[in-house]
Amino acid sequence: MTESAAWRPVGAVDPLTLVEARNQAHHALQLPAMAATVFVPFREDYSHLNFGWVDRFSAFTSHDIPTTSGTVQFGIRLADLTLLLLVDNDIQSMCPMHGKTNSDAKAWLLAEAEKLGLDGEKFTAASHSKIPAHPVADGALYDVAAHAQAMAEFCNYYGNANLILEAVRATYLNIHPGPNEIRMWPHHFDIAVLVTLEEGDPETAKAFGFGFEPGDSSCEQPYFYTYPWPRSQRPEILPALTGLGQWTPADTWFGTLLAGEDICKVTADQQQAAVDAYLRDAAEHCRVIAINHP
Structure with missing residues (x-):
């Protein structure tokens, strides 16, 4: 599912100062991507791994995951760096990343997956792609509050x-x-x-x-x-x-x-x-x- 609305002006934040916000967002994105890797039905071209933009949530979401509870997607809302669980295209559960670690987020993802009857062991064994290094990969806390305006600017860029x-x-x-x-x-x-x-x-x-x-x-x-x-x-x-x-x-x-x-x-x-x-x-x-x- 991909949705767009209207153009959002950019420039409130100097584009040359967005690196830290980008790196935190990139690392946070790997968490729902891990869920997509193991739960979205496999495709030979690996396109099951990619995400689509949903403008009404300012979020990227995975492909559909069939469950007995409905059609599920994992995603991330960029405006405030919040992990999302969607059921039948509506947000059912959220995990704000500010002040949390990757381990905290993985625990949330695991718990939500198991509630839906998905195989938690598969998620536990999953690993994410290698991306540019950042302290959050080694257990540091995400600091969204310090980069709130930059995160909002990224939302504008991606929506546009x-x-x-x-x-x-x-x-x-x-x-x-x-x-x-x-x-x-x-x-x-x-x-x-x-x-x-x-x-x-x-x-x-x-x-x-x-x-x-x-x-x-x-x-x-x-x-x-x-x-x-x-x-x-x-x-x-x-x-x-x-x-x-x-x-x-x-x-x-x-x-x-x-x-x-x-x-x-x-x-x-x-x-x-x-x-x-x-x-x-x-x-x-x-x-x-x-x-x-x-």
């Missing part, structure tokens, strides 16, 4: 990203095989779409993608991006981008990037139009580059 990605994705629905669903992978923490242009091995089939990343080692601030696939191609002459955004440097991954600080320079009432224009323009350039790849 889902909104824009839905709009741009819709323009490519006539392509076959076409775009996948808008999903977030807990390991990477980005929300994205891949538009496949031909059948074949996913590693070599022509495609292009676009999405939003809250920041990483290549760019510490939130950013939108596009890229052609396979990624190895880089034309000697790149087409000019209209409006915001830029092509990434030659010594990094190949694609385009629109940084949060550039979005924040736009007036609040123009942000949505500016990001939408960037993503449509850059995605189309990447589509053409992918098609022309030998």
